[in-house]
Structure formats: C-alpha cells, structure tokens
Amino acid sequence: MTIEEIQNEIIDEFSMFEDWEERYQYMIDLGKDLPLIDDQYKTDSNIIKGCQSKVWVHAEMDNDKIVFTADSDAIITKGIIAILIRSFSNQHPKDIINAETDFIDQIGLKEHLSPTRANGLVSMVKQLKMYAIAYQTQLS
Amino acid sequence: MLNVDEIRKDFPILSREVNGKPLVYFDNAATAQTPKQVIDTIVDYYSNYNANIHRGVHTLSQEATDLYEQARYKIQAHFNAKFSHEIIYTSGTTHGINLVANGFSSLLKKGDDIIVSALEHHSNIVPWQMLCERTGANLKVIPMNAEGELVMAEYSNLLSKNTKLVFVNHISNALGTINPIEDIIAQAHNVGAAVLIDGAQSTPHVKPDVQKLDVDFYVASAHKMCGPTGVGMLYGKEEWLKKLPPYQGGGEMIAEVTFEKTTYADLPHKFEAGTPNIAGGIAFGAAIDYMNGIGFNNIADFENELLEYATNKLLDIEGLKIYGTSKHKTAVISFNLEGIHPYDVGTILDKLGIAVRTGHHCAQPIMDYYKIPGTVRASFAFYNTKAEIDTLVAGVKKAKIMLS
Numbered sequence: 001m002t003i004e005e006i007q008n009e010i011i012d013e014f015s016m017f018e019d020w021e022e023r024y025q026y027m028i029d030l031g032k033d034l035p036l037i038d039d040q041y042k043t044d045s046n047i048i049k050g051c052q053s054k055v056w057v058h059a060e061m062d063n064d065k066i067v068f069t070a071d072s073d074a075i076i077t078k079g080i081i082a083i084l085i086r087s088f089s090n091q092h093p094k095d096i097i098n099a100e101t102d103f104i105d106q107i108g109l110k111e112h113l114s115p116t117r118a119n120g121l122v123s124m125v126k127q128l129k130m131y132a133i134a135y136q137t138q139l140s
Numbered sequence: 141m142l143n144v145d146e147i148r149k150d151f152p153i154l155s156r157e158v159n160g161k162p163l164v165y166f167d168n169a170a171t172a173q174t175p176k177q178v179i180d181t182i183v184d185y186y187s188n189y190n191a192n193i194h195r196g197v198h199t200l201s202q203e204a205t206d207l208y209e210q211a212r213y214k215i216q217a218h219f220n221a222k223f224s225h226e227i228i229y230t231s232g233t234t235h236g237i238n239l240v241a242n243g244f245s246s247l248l249k250k251g252d253d254i255i256v257s258a259l260e261h262h263s264n265i266v267p268w269q270m271l272c273e274r275t276g277a278n279l280k281v282i283p284m285n286a287e288g289e290l291v292m293a294e295y296s297n298l299l300s301k302n303t304k305l306v307f308v309n310h311i312s313n314a315l316g317t318i319n320p321i322e323d324i325i326a327q328a329h330n331v332g333a334a335v336l337i338d339g340a341q342s343t344p345h346v347k348p349d350v351q352k353l354d355v356d357f358y359v360a361s362a363h364k365m366c367g368p369t370g371v372g373m374l375y376g377k378e379e380w381l382k383k384l385p386p387y388q389g390g391g392e393m394i395a396e397v398t399f400e401k402t403t404y405a406d407l408p409h410k411f412e413a414g415t416p417n418i419a420g421g422i423a424f425g426a427a428i429d430y431m432n433g434i435g436f437n438n439i440a441d442f443e444n445e446l447l448e449y450a451t452n453k454l455l456d457i458e459g460l461k462i463y464g465t466s467k468h469k470t471a472v473i474s475f476n477l478e479g480i481h482p483y484d485v486g487t488i489l490d491k492l493g494i495a496v497r498t499g500h501h502c503a504q505p506i507m508d509y510y511k512i513p514g515t516v517r518a519s520f521a522f523y524n525t526k527a528e529i530d531t532l533v534a535g536v537k538k539a540k541i542m543l544s
Contacts, residue, residue: 020159020491025542028484052499052514053483073513074481075543076488 027079161493211425236359243384250276315464316472371420
C-alpha cells in the first residue's frame with residue numbers, strides 16, 4: 001500500500017470513534033501492544049529529546065525500502081509513534097520525503113504534532129524524513 | 141475568610157472552557173491568572189497615559205512617570221524595603237538573578253565559594269555556573285532529603301570564610317517546600333556572605349518583610365502574583381546596590397556622558413537601562429493592591445485548606461505517590477501514578493479541561509534525586525475551589541483507568 005492509502009485506512013479506523021476517550025483509548029492500546037524497537041537501538045544517540053517524553057528512532061534499509069522502529073517512555077506518545085511508523089515504514093525513501101502528516105489532524109490528534117508540544121514527535125517526523133533523505137542520496 | 145465565589149468573578153479567564161469542559165486551572169506555580177482590576181490598569185494606561193517616562197516635560201510623560209514611580213512605592217511598602225530606590229524593576233526573577241550574578245563577577249576571585257541549593261530551578265543554577273567559570277569561584281550545593289527539605293546541617297558545613305554568596309529559593313517550584321530562609325540568612329551573615337533569595341514561588345503566598353529577614357537581595361516576578369508577564373523586581377540593600385556595577389548600558393542609567401567617561405545615575409536608575417515595561421510596572425502595583433485587598437493571611441489559610449483537602453483526596457488513589465512531603469510547604473502537589481508517565485496523565489487531564497504542569501519543572505536535579513522522569517504538578521491559588529479539586533481527583537482516576 002502507498003503511504004496515502006495507509007493514511008486513509010487509519011482515518012477510516014478513527015472515524016468509527018465517537019469521542020476523544022475512544023480515540024485515546026485506541027491509541028493507548030496501540031502504544032501498549034507494540035514492542036516498537038529492539039533494545040540494542042535504545043541508545044542515547046538514537047534519542048530525540050522532547051522536554052518531557054523521550055523518543056527513540058532507528059532506521060534500516062530492506063532492499064530499497066526503509067524500515068523504521070521507534071519507542072517512547074510515554075504511552076500516548078508511543079501510540080502516535082505506532083501510527084506514524086505504520087504510515088512511513090516499509091516505504092521508498094522518496095515517498096517518505098514527499099509524504100504529508102495531515103492525517104494526524106484528521107484523526108483528531110493534531111495537538112500532538114504541534115511544535116509547541118514538548119513530546120519529541122515533531123522532531124521525530126523530521127528525523128524520519130532526514131533518514132529518508134540520507135538513504136535516497138545513497139540510492140541515487 | 142475570603143469569599144471564593146466573589147473572587148472568581150474578578151478573573152475573566154476562569155469562566156472559559158477548554159476542550160468543551162469548564163477550565164480547572166491548577167498551573168498557578170507557572171503563572172497566576174490576572175484579575176480584571178489588573179487588566180483594567182493596563183488598558184487604562186495605554187488608553188490615557190501612554191508616554192515615555194523620566195524625561196519628558198510634557199504632561200503625559202509626567203503622569204506616566206508618576207504612575208510608574210507610585211507603583212515602585214507600592215512594591216517598596218509591600219516588601220517593607222527601607223528605601224524606594226532599593227527596588228529595581230526587572231523583566232522578572234531570572235533577570236534579577238542575572239543582574240546580581242553579573243554584579244558579583246567583579247567582586248569574586250578564585251577560591252571564593254557560592255552556595256546554591258539542590259531545590260533550585262535549574263535555569264537559575266546556570267547564571268552561577270557561568271559566574272564561577274568567569275571568576276574561578278566554586279559552586280557548592282546544599283543537598284536535599286527524601287521529604288524535599290534542605291539538609292541544614294550540611295549547609296552549616298559548607299559555609300566558611302570563603303563563602304561570598306548564598307542563593308536559595310524561598311519556596312521550591314517543583315515540590316512547594318518552604319525553606320528556612322531566616323536561618324539560612326543568619327548563618328550566611330555569620331561568615332560575612334551575602335544572600336539572594338528567589339521569591340518567585342513565595343510571593344504569591346506570603347508577604348516577605350525584607351528588613352525583618354535582613355536579606356541582601358530578594359527577587360520576584362509580577363506574573364506569579366496576578367500581575368502581567370515581563371516585569372518583576374529586585375530588592376537589594378542600598379549598600380549592596382551601590383557596590384554592584386551596572387548590568388546593562390543604555391539610556392536612563394547614566395548621569396553624564398562624554399567620550400572619556402560616563403557617570404552612572406543614582407539608584408535605582410543605575411540598573412534600569414532603556415525604556416522599561418511601564419504598563420507592566422504600573423500593573424504590578426495594581427496586582428499588589430489586589431492581593432493585599434484579599435489579604436495574605438486569608439490567602440494562606442484558604443490555600444492551606446485546599447492543600448490539605450487535595451492531599452488527602454489524592455492519597456486515596458491507589459498507586460499515587462506525592463513528592464515533596466515537608467510539613468512546611470505551600471499549595472503545590474507534585475505526584476505520579478505508579479508505572480505511568482506524567483506526560484500521559486497531563487495529556488488526559490488536559491482533555492478534561494484541567495491545566496496541570498507535567499515534566500521536570502526545570503528542576504532536573506530534584507527529579508534525578510527521586511529517579512523519576514518528572515511529575516504531575518497541581519498548584520493551587522486563592523481562586524481555586526474544593527469542587528475543582530474533586531474534578532482533578534476524578535480526572536486522575538480516569539487517567540489511571542485509561543492508562544493502566
């Protein structure tokens with residue numbers, strides 16, 4: 001599936017929820033369920049510092065696609081990471097570079113990607129794209 | 141006894157909604173809300189008096205100068221300073237601390253000691269680290285215990301004839317601990333050291349008497365006391381303020397300038413370079429009037445009641461731990477739910493319209509002591525109610541269910 005198709009699928013899933021509690025409960029459950037990153041990659045060099053919650057990101061190439069894994073010490077942050085990884089992982093670098101993150105807004109989680117939110121997610125999205133740019137340079 | 145229902149009518153923001161719920165504002169230690177009396181003062185100033193001060197011969201400038209200087213007298217009276225020129229307007233607590241730290245750079249030499257406490261706001265430790273780097277002085281730290289209190293025996297051990305300055309907050313922002321500053325000041329004076337007290341967290345709750353405390357410097361921010369942001373005050377004993385060199389160069393702070401030499405203006409203008417926050421200063425005065433109108437004894441009684449009520453209700457929640465359990469504390473509760481990150485709790489509470497602070501509260505050394513990433517901090521003011529605390533407690537319970 002393309003990034004856009006995955007994002008539309010996520011929007012569909014979230015449209016079934018009636019209020020914020022259901023949305024957040026779903027996200028919390030996503031966060032709990034996913035062991036997102038191998039412990040060996042939870043290093044200081046892979047850490048993205050928000051003021052409050054920590055985010056770790058690791059990227060590796062699988063043929064011509066990037067596989068992302070990530071984690072956070074806060075569960076809601078982790079839930080959003082799960083959603084972002086689902087949309088960006090296993091994709092071509094150039095598609096990741098061009099991808100939008102508007103869908104986060106559409107599923108009612110806009111505030112978490114606000115630059116003023118001290119959760120490290122804005123930096124995480126930037127970091128995912130930086131990895132894509134780096135790998136794209138290697139490919140071309 | 142204060143009438144909280146009447147008081148709440150003074151604060152327009154308290155009737156707004158957040159995320160579809162009535163706002164419950166428990167982030168008072170970060171900034172206090174502004175009553176309409178203070179807002180009206182700002183509007184009135186810009187509507188009727190706006191002019192640059194201290195220099196104009198025209199009527200507006202003189203009226204604005206009078207208002208600004210009257211506010212300085214209000215601040216002087218509030219803190220019981222001996223002279224009005226011992227009150228320096230600043231942009232806030234951080235500015236006041238930097239002003240003193242900068243002034244001491246010309247008074248310190250290698251081998252001198254500066255003592256700070258483990259309970260400091262970490263941004264306030266930075267000016268002293270910079271000062272020590274510049275001068276070769278040593279930075280020493282008064283440790284804390286598990287209750288979040290300073291270990292006073294250790295403080296006594298740190299003091300020596302090399303101690304030149306002691307810097308301690310009156311009340312800890314992260315834990316609410318009220319520090320024994322009378323004792324800290326007296327012991328410092330015994331070895332000839334000066335003392336700077338950070339009053340950012342105390343001035344919303346108590347009325348410090350700088351002469352009775354015999355403190356050398358005391359700093360505060362207006363916005364923690366129902367005033368506007370961007371203005372604060374530094375109290376300094378006259379003898380100290382005369383000794384310290386000016387902090388910034390510019391207009392207002394000079395008496396005479398030639399290319400060979402500049403003579404500095406008298407106190408307080410020596411430390412007030414450039415056009416100040418005039419409306420802010422005047423509104424600071426209005427905020428002090430407002431709080432004194434309610435009365436600090438009434439405020440303390442009411443807030444202590446809120447603190448006790450909230451502490452008991454929160455401790456009923458299984459797995460909730462409160463950090464900072466000194467018997468001497470103000471209406472601040474720092475807590476965590478076992479196994480749950482404070483950021484997650486804060487996010488759920490925000491969805492319920494409850495404003496709390498989460499994180500390390502710029503007091504990383506305290507969080508390191510407890511080995512936690514941060515806490516959820518609820519801080520109360522005299523316009524909060526027990527009903528709002530019930531909303532908080534219900535919100536924390538809900539967050540616990542959702543996040544467990």
